[in-house]
Amino acid sequence: xxxAQIGIMIFGASAIWFVGRKESWKRWGYILGLLxxxxxxxxxxxxxxxxxLIMTLFYTYSWSxxxxxxxxx
Numbered sequence: 001x002x003x004a005q006i007g008i009m010i011f012g013a014s015a016i017w018f019v020g021r022k023e024s025w026k027r028w029g030y031i032l033g034l035l036x037x038x039x040x041x042x043x044x045x046x047x048x049x050x051x052x053l054i055m056t057l058f059y060t061y062s063w064s065x066x067x068x069x070x071x072x073x
């Protein structure tokens with residue numbers, strides 16, 4: 001297992017768990033989700049998985065919206 005897979009596993013799973021919570025600290029899920037995106041981008045580029053890269057860019061935008069709505073706005 002390489003570092004990208006570990007990063008995807010740690011940040012992806014914890015982000016979804018946090019976002020699914022009802023408590024006020026659910027907003028940390030958006031930070032964790034965004035932190036996982038470089039691992040997804042790296043993995044998709046290295047493995048030439050262009051569909052995954054496009055999906056990852058959409059996810060990056062979506063996590064960023066959560067940060068805007070829960071942290072900045």
